[in-house]
Amino acid sequence: MNAPVLTRSPLARPRSSRWARRVTGALAFAALVEIAGRAGLAEFLPPASEILQRAAALLFDEGFRAHAGTSVLAWAIGLAVAALVAVPLGVLFGSVPVIDAATRAIVEFLRPIPSVALIPLVALLIGTGLQLRVTLVIYAAVWPILYNTMYGLRGVDPVARESLRSYGFGRLSVLWWVSLPSAAPFIMTGFRLATGVALILTVSTEIVAGRGEGIGVFIYFAGIAVPARMDDILAGVVWVGLFGVVVNALLVAAERRLFRWHHTRVGGGS
Amino acid sequence: MLEIENLTHIYGGGGPSAHHAIDQLNLSVAEGELLCIVGPSGCGKSTLLRSIAGLITPTGGRIKVDGELVRQTPDNLAVVFQDYSRSLFPWMSVADNVALPLRRKNMDKKRRREAAAEALESVGLSGAGRKYPFQLSGGMQQRVAIARALAYRPTLMLMDEPFGSVDAQTREDLEDLVLKVRGHHKMTIVLITHDIDESVYVGDRVVVLSKAPAHVVADLQVDLPSPRDQINTREHPDFVHLRAEVGRLVRGQPVAH
Amino acid sequence: MTRLGGALLRWPLLIVLVILWEVATRAAGSAFFPPPSTIVTRMHALWFSGPPGRLFLTDQAVADILPSLGRMAGGLAGGATAGILLGLALGLSSRAYDYLDGVLQFLRAIPPPALVTVFLVVFGFGMRMQLAFIMFSIIWPVLLNTADGARAVEPLYLETGRAFRLSRRERVLRIVLPAALPKVFAGLRLALSLSLIVTVFAELLPGTTNGIGFQLTVAYSMFNLPAMWAGIVLLGVLGYLLNEVFLVVERRVLGWHHARETAGA
Numbered sequence: 084m085n086a087p088v089l090t091r092s093p094l095a096r097p098r099s100s101r102w103a104r105r106v107t108g109a110l111a112f113a114a115l116v117e118i119a120g121r122a123g124l125a126e127f128l129p130p131a132s133e134i135l136q137r138a139a140a141l142l143f144d145e146g147f148r149a150h151a152g153t154s155v156l157a158w159a160i161g162l163a164v165a166a167l168v169a170v171p172l173g174v175l176f177g178s179v180p181v182i183d184a185a186t187r188a189i190v191e192f193l194r195p196i197p198s199v200a201l202i203p204l205v206a207l208l209i210g211t212g213l214q215l216r217v218t219l220v221i222y223a224a225v226w227p228i229l230y231n232t233m234y235g236l237r238g239v240d241p242v243a244r245e246s247l248r249s250y251g252f253g254r255l256s257v258l259w260w261v262s263l264p265s266a267a268p269f270i271m272t273g274f275r276l277a278t279g280v281a282l283i284l285t286v287s288t289e290i291v292a293g294r295g296e297g298i299g300v301f302i303y304f305a306g307i308a309v310p311a312r313m314d315d316i317l318a319g320v321v322w323v324g325l326f327g328v329v330v331n332a333l334l335v336a337a338e339r340r341l342f343r344w345h346h347t348r349v350g351g352g353s
Numbered sequence: 354m355l356e357i358e359n360l361t362h363i364y365g366g367g368g369p370s371a372h373h374a375i376d377q378l379n380l381s382v383a384e385g386e387l388l389c390i391v392g393p394s395g396c397g398k399s400t401l402l403r404s405i406a407g408l409i410t411p412t413g414g415r416i417k418v419d420g421e422l423v424r425q426t427p428d429n430l431a432v433v434f435q436d437y438s439r440s441l442f443p444w445m446s447v448a449d450n451v452a453l454p455l456r457r458k459n460m461d462k463k464r465r466r467e468a469a470a471e472a473l474e475s476v477g478l479s480g481a482g483r484k485y486p487f488q489l490s491g492g493m494q495q496r497v498a499i500a501r502a503l504a505y506r507p508t509l510m511l512m513d514e515p516f517g518s519v520d521a522q523t524r525e526d527l528e529d530l531v532l533k534v535r536g537h538h539k540m541t542i543v544l545i546t547h548d549i550d551e552s553v554y555v556g557d558r559v560v561v562l563s564k565a566p567a568h569v570v571a572d573l574q575v576d577l578p579s580p581r582d583q584i585n586t587r588e589h590p591d592f593v594h595l596r597a598e599v600g601r602l603v604r605g606q607p608v609a610h
Numbered sequence: 611m612t613r614l615g616g617a618l619l620r621w622p623l624l625i626v627l628v629i630l631w632e633v634a635t636r637a638a639g640s641a642f643f644p645p646p647s648t649i650v651t652r653m654h655a656l657w658f659s660g661p662p663g664r665l666f667l668t669d670q671a672v673a674d675i676l677p678s679l680g681r682m683a684g685g686l687a688g689g690a691t692a693g694i695l696l697g698l699a700l701g702l703s704s705r706a707y708d709y710l711d712g713v714l715q716f717l718r719a720i721p722p723p724a725l726v727t728v729f730l731v732v733f734g735f736g737m738r739m740q741l742a743f744i745m746f747s748i749i750w751p752v753l754l755n756t757a758d759g760a761r762a763v764e765p766l767y768l769e770t771g772r773a774f775r776l777s778r779r780e781r782v783l784r785i786v787l788p789a790a791l792p793k794v795f796a797g798l799r800l801a802l803s804l805s806l807i808v809t810v811f812a813e814l815l816p817g818t819t820n821g822i823g824f825q826l827t828v829a830y831s832m833f834n835l836p837a838m839w840a841g842i843v844l845l846g847v848l849g850y851l852l853n854e855v856f857l858v859v860e861r862r863v864l865g866w867h868h869a870r871e872t873a874g875a
Contacts, residue, residue: 105708290815442789
């Protein structure tokens with residue numbers, strides 16, 4: 084209130100120097116892997132330079148590109164369907180308490196089922212093609228989106244809702260003008276969490292099914308080769324990890340841009 | 354007891370965004386005195402207090418407590434901050450909050466508990482020890498913060514706008530609490546406030562600071578009959594006169610003689 | 611709709627739904643969708659028809675459920691402890707955090723199953739590999755959330771600790787850690803559901819010899835649909851129970867936090 088900033092806040096440091104530190108940290112990490120690999124500290128670990136070279140080479144490898152493309156496709160379709168299903172359902176459950184109470188039981192008993200446990204059953208039902216991955220991605224990605232949408236709608240400020248209703252707006256207009264915008268940051272957060280879960284399910288399904296195309300299949304075969312192709316596995320992991328980081332960073336940036344009002348309201352603390 | 358020589362503090366180390374908070378400030382406080390420091394908002398009062406407490410290292414000058422140069426927080430010094438909601442720990446019961454600092458004093462658990470109970474009693478909160486801070490009103494939380502300082506048995510107690518976040522009635526009660534407590538425990542108190550009435554009502558002496566960079570503008574002795582009383586003292590002619598004078602000094606107007 | 615009203619509605623509705631499910635599956639008569647009564651009978655026969663002295667658990671239950679729970683508990687305990695300790699260390703030094711932030715974000719973004727072959731190569735098949743894999747999978751959400759919590763501690767809490775001359779150890783233990791607890795629990799909650807997923811995943815892989823995931827694979831290879839459904843329902847029930855236990859613990863440990871939030875302080 085009256086005291087000036089007394090503690091050194093990490094946020095006060097210029098962004099450029101934080102980025103420099105991040106890059107330095109990443110380089111140091113790579114150097115560590117390089118040294119460990121070269122010194123043979125861990126016999127299974129190739130040096131970082133080899134992993135990165137292999138990762139770069141894979142970009143021009145048509146087989147790998149097909150694997151990666153299939154995975155991204157399954158991931159994207161699954162996420163899109165999950166969002167199309169979960170957001171309307173979340174809005175319905177979050178704004179109509181009777182339906183919420185009525186469906187709560189199903190939701191509460193379906194959600195704890197670990198999605199990977201469904202892989203064998205769904206594989207029996209519909210085979211191990213693209214549809215298997217898409218189905219499991221949908222199942223896993225629905226929950227975070229549904230939950231966050233419901234949570235966001237329940238947290239809508241009743242004063243804001245009532246003030247619009249007092250101007251003669253109907254239920255649907257209030258939903259459109261007040262409830263949805265104020266729940267939007269939560270929906271977005273749910274979607275961001277879902278992208279991570281969807282990636283886990285894509286890779287898990289591909290590894291368990293163990294056939295067809297997909298980055299998981301690529302990694303699995305590199306693993307069961309004799310001797311195991313550690314460079315292939317880790318190069319594949321580098322690409323999957325980078326994909327996850329980039330998707331997450333883009334969504335965080337979008338959240339910051341779109342919902343600046345939200346961050347200032349909660350003090351940026353969350 | 355407390356001596357401050359040529360204290361200077363600049364935030365931001367001389368760059369373009371540097372803020373000159375305190376400039377060549379000199380002050381000394383005698384043993385057992387209750388000194389009030391007033392000044393316009395943002396004048397560097399809190400910086401001064403945090404320098405005395407050893408929480409920040411001033412860029413220039415010297416501070417001595419009991420003849421010892423302050424490098425880190427001195428022994429036997431306790432601080433009561435304005436924002437009780439952020440200085441009491443919400444995850445600890447009231448009694449644990451009060452007893453926590455005593456861990457530094459080589460007391461066993463039983464004695465720590467007794468000391469906490471005693472301190473809570475002296476601020477009128479006996480029996481509240483098992484509660485959590487969020488279960489108490491703002492005024493009661495600030496009493497807990499004062500009890501925590503008392504339990505520590507400091508020789509010097511620093512109070513940073515301790516009553517700035519409570520309502521008027523509670524404020525008066527807490528002012529009287531400080532006067533009462535000070536009679537029981539022999540200690541020196543430095544109380545920082547922006548409330549002119551409060552400084553004259555509570556203090557033995559009032560020091561007025563300038564706008565930032567802060568230095569001492571005036572040093573006034575308060576000779577009001579004691580014990581002080583919220584109604585009688587405030588209508589005493591000396592009180593009315595003194596508070597007008599302090600008011601003019603704080604606003605930077607010439608003092609009428 | 612009050613909480614009580616919701617709870618009162620919940621159970622009758624669930625029963626109605628189960629009856630509907632039963633009727634629909636009986637009418638359809640599909641081998642792929644056995645009626646719930648068949649599933650429950652199978653669960654009972656498989657796992658819960660043992661002697662009373664063993665809490666009615668069969669040998670099969672001991673072979674399926676206990677190893678899964680053991681792996682999960684071991685991995686969770688190890689990963690969470692390491693995550694909290696490392697997260698605290700990282701959160702206390704803003705410099706270390708800046709340097710490692712990028713690397714950690716990358717490690718967290720890797721879907722753990724992608725690394726399972728690495729763990730296979732390093733540890734071979736077996737319990738050691740599974741434990742290491744589960745720990746690695748769940749450490750990141752705990753670590754990053756703890757670090758965030760430790761970094762965001764209210765400065766006045768720390769100043770108060772310093773003003774009363776608490777030692778560094780005591781400030782970490784009594785101020786930083788409790789202040790970060792709400793965030794730690796957010797990380798643990800993610801870790802809990804993730805640990806169930808990766809445990810089952812690890813058990814689905816070739817080379818496993820026990821666990822609920824292994825039981826699912828066996829049922830799959832024998833085209834035994836009731837047994838598969840039984841495994842899935844069992845996992846759902848376990849997931850539900852574990853989550854309830856977690857909530858009880860959280861409510862106890864973070865009582866002060868929730869009470870403060872609802873009090874609007």
